[in-house]
Amino acid sequence: DVKVTQSSRYLVKRTGEKVFLECVQDMDHENMFWYRQDPGLGLRLIYFSYDVKMKEKGDIPEGYSVSREKKERFSLILESASTNQTSMYLCASSLAAATEFYEQYFGPGTRLTVT
Amino acid sequence: GDSVTQMEGPVTLSEEAFLTINCTYTATGYPSLFWYVQYPGEGLQLLLKATKADDKGSNKGFEATYRKETTSFHLEKGSVQVSDSAVYFCALSDGGSNYKLTFGKGTLLTVNP
Numbered sequence: 001d002v003k004v005t006q007s008s009r010y011l012v013k014r015t016g017e018k019v020f021l022e023c024v025q026d027m028d029h030e031n032m033f034w035y036r037q038d039p040g041l042g043l044r045l046i047y048f049s050y051d052v053k054m055k056e057k058g059d060i061p062e063g064y065s066v067s068r069e070k071k072e073r074f075s076l077i078l079e080s081a082s083t084n085q086t087s088m089y090l091c092a093s094s095l096a097a098a099t100e101f102y103e104q105y106f107g108p109g110t111r112l113t114v115t
Numbered sequence: 116g117d118s119v120t121q122m123e124g125p126v127t128l129s130e131e132a133f134l135t136i137n138c139t140y141t142a143t144g145y146p147s148l149f150w151y152v153q154y155p156g157e158g159l160q161l162l163l164k165a166t167k168a169d170d171k172g173s174n175k176g177f178e179a180t181y182r183k184e185t186t187s188f189h190l191e192k193g194s195v196q197v198s199d200s201a202v203y204f205c206a207l208s209d210g211g212s213n214y215k216l217t218f219g220k221g222t223l224l225t226v227n228p
Contacts, residue, residue, distance in 0.1 A: 045216075048215070103164075
């Protein structure tokens with residue numbers, strides 16, 4: 001069974017803290033994604049990685065960075081957390097192909113609260 | 116840029132009622148279209164997809180037809196169950212950057228017994 005796991009379901013951090021959100025997939029997928037989900041806004045792509053050490057900015061990368069040192073692991077980093085980064089964060093992964101869309105598999109999400 | 120517009124919720128239905136959730140899109144080229152579902156406390160799961168005009172995606176009694184002329188991909192189910200209560204997201208992939216999904220804002224469906 002395919003699996004995407006995220007390190008925490010709930011997280012509470014203080015303004016200015018450095019925050020790490022971890023995501024691991026066991027499907028040998030090339031692509032990994034970080035989204036944030038907010039009521040009334042749907043899902044928005046923060047960053048995308050198509051290979052180890054490779055990354056691309058999504059639609060809302062400001063205030064975030066990412067790290068992919070191993071194929072199965074993709075980390076989202078909030079360099080200095082702010083209250084407007086309180087949100088649900090979803091990680092996803094997929095196979096990659098030039099001409100075909102492969103399903104994205106999602107983790108259960110991390111609900112981050114910044115106080 | 117690409118965009119997806121879906122009907123705002125929440126939608127509340129009684130068990131066995133007919134469901135329609137409207138979805139329209141704007142995209143260049145020939146996108147693939149998807150419906151994802153998010154059950155309470157879980158991540159998103161792919162519900163169905165259609166990759167070209169007039170294709171019908173179907174799964175678990177849900178259906179959606181890719182209508183290029185009306186740029187629509189409405190989700191339908193003939194008889195909903197309490198277990199269908201979830202948030203439903205319409206999404207597209209524009210094919211040019213095949214990794215990227217553009218999502219609608221989601222529609223919360225509640226089915227009462």
